[in-house]
Each structure stands twice: as C-alpha cells, then as structure tokens.
Amino acid sequence: MMDETQAPDRIDAQPGGLALDPPARAPAAPQHPQAAGLPLRRFAKVQNVLEMRTRARKAMPRAVFDFIDGAAEQEISRRRNRSQFDNWGFVHRVGVDVSRVDMSVELFGDTYDAPFGIGPTGLAGLAWPKAETLIAQGAKAANIPFCLSTVSSVRLEEVAESAGAGLWFQLYIFRDRGLSRELVSRAKKAGYKALVITVDCATGGNRERDPRNDFTLPLRPTLRSAFDTLKRPGWIGRLVANGAPRPENMVEAAAKAARNAQGLVVFMSEQLDPSVTWDDVEEFVDLWDGPVIIKGVLSTEDAERAVKAGADGLILSNHGGRQLDGAVSSLHVLERVRDAVGPAPTIFCDGGFRRGADILKAKALGANVVLMGRNTLYGVGAAGRPGVDHVIHLLKTEVERALVLLGVPRVSDLTRDHLMDMSRLPPAPAKAD
Numbered sequence: 176m177m178d179e180t181q182a183p184d185r186i187d188a189q190p191g192g193l194a195l196d197p198p199a200r201a202p203a204a205p206q207h208p209q210a211a212g213l214p215l216r217r218f219a220k221v222q223n224v225l226e227m228r229t230r231a232r233k234a235m236p237r238a239v240f241d242f243i244d245g246a247a248e249q250e251i252s253r254r255r256n257r258s259q260f261d262n263w264g265f266v267h268r269v270g271v272d273v274s275r276v277d278m279s280v281e282l283f284g285d286t287y288d289a290p291f292g293i294g295p296t297g298l299a300g301l302a303w304p305k306a307e308t309l310i311a312q313g314a315k316a317a318n319i320p321f322c323l324s325t326v327s328s329v330r331l332e333e334v335a336e337s338a339g340a341g342l343w344f345q346l347y348i349f350r351d352r353g354l355s356r357e358l359v360s361r362a363k364k365a366g367y368k369a370l371v372i373t374v375d376c377a378t379g380g381n382r383e384r385d386p387r388n389d390f391t392l393p394l395r396p397t398l399r400s401a402f403d404t405l406k407r408p409g410w411i412g413r414l415v416a417n418g419a420p421r422p423e424n425m426v427e428a429a430a431k432a433a434r435n436a437q438g439l440v441v442f443m444s445e446q447l448d449p450s451v452t453w454d455d456v457e458e459f460v461d462l463w464d465g466p467v468i469i470k471g472v473l474s475t476e477d478a479e480r481a482v483k484a485g486a487d488g489l490i491l492s493n494h495g496g497r498q499l500d501g502a503v504s505s506l507h508v509l510e511r512v513r514d515a516v517g518p519a520p521t522i523f524c525d526g527g528f529r530r531g532a533d534i535l536k537a538k539a540l541g542a543n544v545v546l547m548g549r550n551t552l553y554g555v556g557a558a559g560r561p562g563v564d565h566v567i568h569l570l571k572t573e574v575e576r577a578l579v580l581l582g583v584p585r586v587s588d589l590t591r592d593h594l595m596d597m598s599r600l601p602p603a604p605a606k607a608d
C-alpha cells in the first residue's frame with residue numbers, strides 16, 4: 176500500500192494526462208479548469224492528491240497542517256482508511272466499447288458530473304481565507320456536491336450567495352437545541368438543498384498532534400510555533416490581511432452566552448452533546464423539507480434506525496479517523512449495510528479516498544457516492560482556488576481513466592463482479608523492484 180507519505184515523486188506526464196504505454200486510446204481527459212487561465216505548469220509536479228498534500232504541508236504551519244491531516248490517538252483508523260482499499264482488487268473486462276464513459280450520478284433529483292463530492296470540514300479558513308467559499312465554488316464549477324460544515328469560517332449565507340443554490344448543510348445537534356434549530360432555519364432560508372446531520376461527535380476526538388504542536392483555537396503563537404510559522408510568510412500575510420478564522424455561524428450565539436472571541440471556540444466544543452438520541456435526530460429530520468443524510472454511521476442497526484428516523488441517505492464514516500480511534504472504515508461495513516437497508520437509501524462513504532480507483536471500489540461495493548474531507552483542504556491550503564480545481568480535476572481524470580481500463584462505460588454499471596476480495600492473499604510488496 177502506498178502510504179500518504181510515500182507519493183511517487185517521478186513526474187513525466189502532463190498533469191492528469193494519459194501515460195503513453197500503451198499508446199493512449201482513452202477519451203480525452205476532462206478539460207483542466209485552469210487550462211484557459213493560469214499555466215498548467217504550476218501543477219506539473221502535482222500529479223495526484225498525495226502530491227498536493229505535500230504542497231500543503233510546505234505551505235501551512237505545521238500545527239495547522241497537522242490539525243487538518245491528523246486524527247485521533249494512534250491514528251489507527253486514519254491508516255486503515257487508506258489500507259481498506261488494498262482488500263479489493265479490480266477484475267477488469269475487455270472487448271467493451273469504452274470510447275465514451277459516463278461518470279455521472281443522480282442524487283436526490285440532481286445529476287452530478289462525478290461519483291464524488293466534498294464533505295463538511297470545520298474551520299477550513301485555517302488553510303486559506305474563505306476556504307469554504309473557494310471549495311464550494313470549485314465544486315459548483317465541477318458540478319459535484321458540496322456540504323458546508325456547521326462550524327465553517329464563512330457564514331452559511333455568504334457561502335450560499337457566492338456558490339449558488341443546491342449546496343448541502345451539515346448540522347451538529349448542539350446542547351443548545353435552539354441554536355441548532357436556528358441554524359436549520361437559516362440554512363433553509365439561504366437555499367441549502369440537503370441537511371446532513373452528524374451523529375458521531377458525542378464528544379471531541381483526542382487528536383494528540385494538536386497539543387504536541389501547541390495548537391490552540393483561536394490561534395495563539397508560542398515561541399516554537401512562531402518559529403515554524405515565520406517560515407510561511409504567505410500564510411502569515413493572508414492571516415494578517417483577513418484575520419483569524421472563527422466559527423462564523425455561531426458568533427451571535429456565543430455573544431449571547433457572553434463569550435468573547437477567545438471563548439468562541441470553547442463555546443463551540445462545549446456544545447457537543449453526549450446525550451443526543453435518535454429521538455433528537457428524528458426531531459431534526461422533521462424540521463427539514465428536503466433530503467436528510469445522517470453522517471457517521473457504521474453499524475447495520477444504526478443504519479436501519481437512521482432510515483426509520485426518516486433519513487434519505489447515510490454517510491458511512493469514522494470522521495476521517497478523527498473521533499473514535501480503532502473504528503472500522505467505510506468499506507469494511509459497506510456491503511453489510513447495503514444488505515441491511517436495501518437498494519433505496521443513498522449510501523455515501525468517506526475516509527481516506529485519495530484516488531479515482533478508491534472511489535470506484537466503493538461504487539462497486541454498493542455506495543452511491545464518495546465524499547472527501549481533506550483532499551480539497553490540501554488543495555486550498557497549497558494554492559487557494561486553483562489548488563481546489565486541480566484536486567477535483569485530478570480525481571475526475573483518475574475516475575474516468577480507471578473506468579476506461581476497467582471496461583465499464585457507465586459508472587452506474589460497476590458491480591461487485593468487478594472486484595475480488597484480496598484480504599486473504601498476501602499484501603502487495605511495498606516496493607515493486
């Protein structure tokens with residue numbers, strides 16, 4: 176398995192272009208969004224998401240990169256999120272006309288151009304000012320779903336205004352239920368289409384990289400972190416020009432609770448409520464007129480309960496390994512959850528998807544769509560909006576190429592027969608030659 180730290184460093188093709196062995200006969204890769212503007216050369220050494228991660232690591236202070244990249248405790252779930260794909264090998268088909276491939280998916284009455292979307296990530300403004308807006312705009316331009324976090328660093332109304340209708344809004348059911356209800360009605364008014372209720376945050380995960388790096392919210396430099404940060408003048412300049420990011424949707428509520436800026440983030444974490452039950456979830460499902468998706472489910476019982484509560488969709492997720500360390504990954508449970516809930520509910524998977532081939536494995540095992548958290552954070556942190564566009568472009572190109580090589584003209588035609596369970600076979604050697 177290629178670890179996230181072992182991205183290949185040999186670059187000899189155009190970004191997202193096709194390797195020349197054998198001679199390319201695949202359909203033209205999706206047009207790069209920057210093709211008409213900034214030179215593609217800017218990303219010549221960013222051939223995949225893992226290389227964008229390396230760029231992001233260089234561009235951001237270590238504490239900020241680790242806040243995004245890190246996970247809970249020993250990061251077992253985070254690592255499993257990457258190794259889960261090794262359990263499945265592709266069995267390609269030949270003799271099929273794949274001169275045109277269709278990557279589109281239908282979700283809640285909308286057609287999207289690729290079988291993946293962008294999941295909610297709080298305080299993305301740490302990576303780049305107004306990151307949520309930039310990512311939402313990039314998703315819109317690529318016609319893929321985007322979900323805004325409750326704890327976004329841009330107000331939900333502003334993101335909706337600048338990225339257009341049809342976005343999804345993620346909700347935490349806070350201790351202050353009135354605050355959560357108010358967020359729901361604001362999201363409705365702002366034109367969000369789907370409500371994503373996250374249920375795996377009864378308390379915060381124990382992310383040990385953060386205290387190790389003296390990372391605090393709001394940001395407070397220490398001697399050690401200041402030294403590291405000074406090596407990133409671009410990041411500092413943007414922070415000085417735009418101010419420190421904060422959970423903008425909660426500013427008024429925190430003020431009412433007599434919290435100053437310092438207390439805002441504490442207020443946010445105090446709002447996580449370990450007493451939330453399915454009755455509470457049901458109440459919030461009933462508040463929403465459009466599709467509701469429950470995020471953070473892993474067991475078949477919870478999946479069935481979520482459907483009974485009125486959910487139209489489920490996100491199988493261990494929160495990117497950031498909550499319960501040791502929690503299984505989405506592909507480990509996907510088939511049994513699909514068997515339990517049947518074909519009707521929309522099933523999303525997230526956690527560790529960095530390649531087009533990863534996405535297709537989830538599709539073949541019964542997922543409708545894959546969501547990703549860190550990928551576009553790496554992109555935006557490395558280069559702002561062009562970084563977002565490039566990440567989405569790379570993934571679309573990889574999905575398309577993999578479909579061609581799999582001999583599958585429509586992504587919806589992928590089935591379990593295109594995969595073989597490799598879990599009992601010896602793992603691929605870490606290094607081929």
Ligand SMILES: Cc1cc2nc3c(=O)[nH]c(=O)nc-3n(C[C@H](O)[C@H](O)[C@H](O)COP(=O)(O)O)c2cc1C
Nearest residue numbers: 243294295296297324373494495526527547548549
């Ligand atoms: C920096 C960061 C912030 C996140 N914030 C939220 C959040 O506010 N709400 C939420 O439901 N999930 C949040 N998540 C989890 C993601 O939605 C998603 O489950 C996870 O990132 C998927 O794993 P991946 O990053 O490997 O794609 C966050 C993840 C990261 C990395």
